Amino acid sequence: MGCGMVGAELAALLDSEENQVTILDLDPDRFERLPPTFKGEALIGDGTEEEELERAGVREADAFVALTEEDNRNILAAQTARHIYKVPRVLCRIYDPARSELYEELGLDTFSPTRIVAHLLRQKLVG
Amino acid sequence: MYIVIVGGGRAGHSLAKTLLEEEHEVLVVDKEDQVCEEINEELGSICEVGDGCDTAVLLEAGVERADMFVAITGSDEDNLVACQLAKHRFRVPRTVARVNNPNHEPLFKELGIDITVSSINLVLEQIEHEVPNHFLTHLVSLDNARLEMVQVKIPEGSAVVGRNVGQIDLPSGALITLLLRGGRPPQKPDEDTVLEAGDEVVVVINRESEDALRQALTQEPAPEAEAEGE
Numbered sequence: 001m002g003c004g005m006v007g008a009e010l011a012a013l014l015d016s017e018e019n020q021v022t023i024l025d026l027d028p029d030r031f032e033r034l035p036p037t038f039k040g041e042a043l044i045g046d047g048t049e050e051e052e053l054e055r056a057g058v059r060e061a062d063a064f065v066a067l068t069e070e071d072n073r074n075i076l077a078a079q080t081a082r083h084i085y086k087v088p089r090v091l092c093r094i095y096d097p098a099r100s101e102l103y104e105e106l107g108l109d110t111f112s113p114t115r116i117v118a119h120l121l122r123q124k125l126v127g
Numbered sequence: 128m129y130i131v132i133v134g135g136g137r138a139g140h141s142l143a144k145t146l147l148e149e150e151h152e153v154l155v156v157d158k159e160d161q162v163c164e165e166i167n168e169e170l171g172s173i174c175e176v177g178d179g180c181d182t183a184v185l186l187e188a189g190v191e192r193a194d195m196f197v198a199i200t201g202s203d204e205d206n207l208v209a210c211q212l213a214k215h216r217f218r219v220p221r222t223v224a225r226v227n228n229p230n231h232e233p234l235f236k237e238l239g240i241d242i243t244v245s246s247i248n249l250v251l252e253q254i255e256h257e258v259p260n261h262f263l264t265h266l267v268s269l270d271n272a273r274l275e276m277v278q279v280k281i282p283e284g285s286a287v288v289g290r291n292v293g294q295i296d297l298p299s300g301a302l303i304t305l306l307l308r309g310g311r312p313p314q315k316p317d318e319d320t321v322l323e324a325g326d327e328v329v330v331v332i333n334r335e336s337e338d339a340l341r342q343a344l345t346q347e348p349a350p351e352a353e354a355e356g357e
Binding site for chain 1: 180181182183202203204205207208211212215216228230231233234237238
């Protein structure tokens with residue numbers, strides 16, 4: 001869910017490794033980020049809506065990744081995938097480290113790019 | 128009570144006003160300067176500008192000592208996250224979320240939001256009451272175990288007219304709790320109470336059994352004789 005730079009990159013990677021990938025985005029222009037070799041499906045749709053998740057095949061999915069630019073949309077969609085559709089593997093991007101921490105405690109597999117990048121930079125600076 | 132409201136739109140604004148009139152302590156958080164200014168002008172300084180999903184903003188709002196937390200913005204994702212923060216980070220005893228898309232309601236309940244309010248469902252319930260041919264009306268969802276309380280009007284010609292409550296084949300777990308007949312005082316039906324057309328019964332059931340209950344109480348008797356003749 002979310003065909004931004006990371007979403008498109010991840011979709012292309014997984015697709016090239018012979019996984020069946022469906023990518024959702026509200027804005028079809030963003031599908032231009034996908035490489036011409038992409039064999040998966042690109043669907044216009046809102047991942048916070050159950051019907052559209054179902055249209056994207058969430059019931060059969062082995063994994064769901066929420067990668068929109070908005071933390072709360074990612075959180076709503078990821079929790080829907082996990083609690084309503086019981087998708088075995090759910091990943092959720094949450095920029096806000098505080099929110100990321102809370103949902104990690106609540107059992108969601110989250111990552112905060114803000115925190116990851118801050119740690120990386122710190123490491124570069126002070127080793 | 129100290130009540131924090133996230134979202135100062137029309138709903139949040141009028142809720143704040145009502146709660147203040149009832150002498151509660153109220154704080155509204157909204158992202159928009161303009162919205163806050165309007166509220167502060169009308170109701171006194173009770174609105175702060177900020178993101179109700181931001182831990183720092185919530186801390187400043189004193190959410191830790193709130194008795195109740197209401198997220199009433201037009202965005203379901205914001206309402207959900209604000210309530211989850213209030214509940215799990217700040218241990219607010221009661222969290223209330225407005226649900227704009229009724230499909231989200233089961234998820235909110237599953238995730239432990241104490242009260243969900245769906246305006247669309249409220250409107251539908253109101254209409255159900257007003258439509259004369261609608262025999263089953265939702266009264267209230269009970270928190271635990273997916274139970275709900277519904278009111279069913281027994282139509283003329285229903286198979287259960289003239290039969291004892293004990294003889295009716297109700298879906299398992301269904302409980303008839305109350306019988307309303309004409310203008311008479313409500314009564315608690317027992318096994319031997321005979322149902323009449325126009326009676327209204329209040330029933331507690333599993334949400335899943337709603338259709339079965341509707342059929343059991345409102346369907347006409349199966350035309351057995353005719354079926355045999357064919």
